[in-house]
Amino acid sequence: MKRWTIALVLIISCAVSSVVGYWFGFRHALPFGVAAEFLPRGVLAIGHLKAIRSGKTESSITLLEYDVDTGLLWADEVLRHPLRDILEPLWGFNVSQYEEYAVRLANYRKQQTCKWIFSYNIYEKKWPSPLPLSLTCRASSTP
Numbered sequence: 143m144k145r146w147t148i149a150l151v152l153i154i155s156c157a158v159s160s161v162v163g164y165w166f167g168f169r170h171a172l173p174f175g176v177a178a179e180f181l182p183r184g185v186l187a188i189g190h191l192k193a194i195r196s197g198k199t200e201s202s203i204t205l206l207e208y209d210v211d212t213g214l215l216w217a218d219e220v221l222r223h224p225l226r227d228i229l230e231p232l233w234g235f236n237v238s239q240y241e242e243y244a245v246r247l248a249n250y251r252k253q254q255t256c257k258w259i260f261s262y263n264i265y266e267k268k269w270p271s272p273l274p275l276s277l278t279c280r281a282s283s284t285p
Contacts, residue, residue, distance in 0.1 A: 207256050210247055217244040 190202040220226070220240055229235040 210250060213243070213247045214251060217247065
């Protein structure tokens with residue numbers, strides 16, 4: 143009888159800790175992670191807004207083109223994820239909207255091709271400031 147009681151207590155405590163872990167680990171951590179990402183992005187936006195207002199748009203264009211490319215790189219991870227079908231019921235992700243985002247990004251990149259050039263001297267001991275990153279974009283000739 144004592145073994146069954148210990149086993150039952152262990153099973154119940156594992157179930158309760160799993161539910162609590164899911165609720166606080168996944169359910170609350172996901173929106174927190176997304177919200178926490180916007181704080182540094184807001185600080186970066188201040189610098190880019192100041193640059194745009196002063197007529198210097200190159201750094202803002204580079205950042206936004208980088209965001210387009212990063213979105214395209216991560217689109218495959220989101221759209222082919224094995225848990226993709228349960229993202230909407232669990233976390234409220236509208237997966238069809240993310241598919242539309244991927245199509246819009248791909249269409250933009252097809253129309254506006256960009257070439258990233260990163261030049262860094264490996265013999266230097268520190269990263270230069272600003273980073274030696276340049277971007278060359280051109281509109282595609284096909285519609």
